[in-house]
Amino acid sequence: MIPVRGVEGQTVLILGLGRSGLTAARAVAAGGGTPLCWDDGAAGRQRAEEEGFTLHDPTRPGALDAVSLLVTSPGIPHLYPAPHKAIAAALRAGVPVDNDIGLFFRSLATGDWDRFDVAPKVVAVTGSNGKSTTSALIAHLLASAGREVQLAGNIGRGVLDIDPPGDGGVVVLELSSYQTDLARALTPDIAVFTNLSPDHLDRHAGLGGYFAAKRRLFAEGGPDRAVIGVDEDEGLFLAGQLSVGPADDRVIRVSSGQKLGGPGWSVSARKGFLSEMRKGRQTASIDLRGVRGLPGAHNHQNACAAYAAVRALGLAPRTIEAGLHSFSGLPHRSQLIAEAAGVTFVNDSKATNVDSAAKALQAFQRIRWICGGLEKEGGLSALHPHFGSVLKAYVIGREAEHFALELGDGVESEICGSMEVAVARATAEATSGDTVLLAPAAASFDQYDNFEQRGEDFTARVRAALNT
Template identity: 75%
Template sequence: MAVLGLGRSGLATARALRAGGADVVAWDDGAPAREKAEGEGIELRDLSKAKAWEGVALLVTSPGIPHLYPKPHPAIAAARAAGVPVDNDIGLFFRSFATREWDSFDQRPKVVAVTGSNGKSTTSALIHHILAESGRPTQLAGNIGRGVLDIEPARDGEVVVLELSSYQTDLARALTPDVAVFTNLSPDHLDRHGGLGGYFAAKRRLFAEGGPDRAVIGIDEDEGRYLANQLSEGKGDDRVIEVSSGQKLEGAAWSVFARKGFLAEWRRGRQVASVDLRDVKGLPGAHNHQNACAAWAVARSLGLGPRAIEAAMRSYPGLPHRSQRIAERDGVAFVNDSKATNVDSAAKALQAFQKIRWICGGLEKEGGLGPLVPFLGTVVKGYVIGREAAGFARQLPGIETEICTTMARAVERAVEEAKPGETVLLAPAAASFDQYDNFEKRGEDFAAEVRRHLG
């Protein structure tokens, strides 16, 4: 077996394959990763060479490595030329998850898989939290937490919750979750998927390849409505649970929606549960209410009761860098949403708070900032960071902006000017790579600067 890419998931894959008795060869374009793997006794082989494929039965590639667009990695192209099948760790997981031990279990383990453009991390973590708080054995893995081949063997009645990116669903040869969730869709990773259609097609594979027993579908975009319609056999089909933030859904056999801060569950034309989400601090704003609806739908489909789910939601602490309230002083809240790396997620963050001192900017993504303009009404002032801060600020008409360039300067100025009742919000609407290794580092820098100024 060959493994391409030796980051977190790649190393976990190599270890798992070796534990299963496979002979493993591996490669990574980065020397430090190769040295780490070699230190574990993993044989290195330059997989871009044609002769490297003699005796190899399968290539397992890491999700970040292009396999089709903009062009295949040379090692993947070489594998295909040699007739070697290509898969990823997600495909291996679904092919190997069930074991003979399951025959003695009282309750078969299940897999919940969550995909979408925005909210999938929060939705996955919230489902995991609800299950854990309810006493159900559960593990969280995939694009969040641990690699899927690094988790423990499933226990009796356990639910494994997977966050899956389009990179992961696009290539996996097996995708067979018991419950699959589609949160929403907005343009992202378009170069990797050859456009919006290819991006949606990668997400759709989670539902089309294995046919989940239950599908939870966010229908606030055309793609979600299309997917729900494709999966449903008609209005009485409760295998599809429709989810929305802002729409009242009464026509579907089973729906969960949030309006004006209230979550409602409807089944077969009548309301069966309702929750006030407005004071749930770990889930601020309409976008998080959509996440709550999706998590609620999953938990209900797994047999949990409304009271247990509501109690767990109220104790949910939130995820780092995703609408994370990191401090409050003199009536000013400081919120870290560094994960808002695109226009759509930043727009949702801007709708979650009033009177915002907005720290934004970074490596701008394709398509510009035009779609953000309708949501700037909550912004008191923008503090723009990044190497191209001036160009970023010019695309934000109608609001006062200050070119700060660095996080340190932006936080300093926002702290100086913020008044009681306002929120200092980091929601960059841009990638971090012009100044940081990743969005986590950017969020950590914001939090550190806030702590420095607040003492």
């Protein structure tokens, strides 16, 4: 655990008692503070009481009089579309509001670090798509090279729940826009921006607010190195803001699909080959086409970002290449489930928006596509240019008929409704060379609690169909 620093003798209110909230309460207590806990749900309050924490309703008159800090869970709105009433009350009372990410960054470094030969490092990864895979891949590459590493944040353990890093240790954090938007301290040694596409727009009052939340990771603390995906205008803009000139190698530009030039430091993937360029010369090249855990151009972008981050930490190209080949991928993210009679089954349940689904459709040929669910804003028109590799769509979800209409005439579709029917129909019709791909292009909440549950259902149905 990382004890929270600067709270000794203070009363800290913890709002939201899921994984990050309860961990924050424990870490505040470990730092000598007095945590008071609240959750709008009875189950959360019960968990806190079972651990011996004191419940404290922050919306009651005078409830914040003795509170020095409010720590909120990332899922609770603090500004848009409207602040939670407890956060609004804290802001009116002048009580600072933070989250566990802010507490982590202000508490990580201790006097013990003076005895280390190499100070620990923090790599923080944000972006719209690929940040989980990129974070996990960075951690995997470091572990494969024998480095001490911990993976936390929006993936793995809560940030305050990890062990204090040792001599030369690295902490890899995946950070969502909800986490970067509010954290009062953001000081990673290396910050990574994968890409940007519209998401969570209601929470950030539009695309500009969403980008601003991501940008805080780079603007607040000034990382020693910034790895920036420049395939969108926002990434180009961010790289330009952080760099003092074309040869500034504190910014590593990353791209998938275009070769980057110039005198600076860049890592790009084109036609399946990763190239590292420094000072106008190619310094390394890796063939990504045989890396089974990273299929498709979108995963090649993830590979470039992870490669750049670990190169900045001193790993050699050949060491990185070996680590890439041993990476098996993450569950529900272009995850290879099975191969039978020449048919490949891939679980990309994490493709919950149109942009991520489009990348999945570009990663494979001869696709039997299982899609559908709770459609997000903007419709499905952006998917239409990527239907060329789709043999047929098998549509699930409570509104499968509407979803199928949104697909239009560009692809043959069958309304299946349930995952069971979709997997059975796709498996029955698939022939050698086909890929049965779950890439829903929609949220899961109409039929499942989360995308993980949806992916697990797909996996179970595939294995049942194949009798494996």
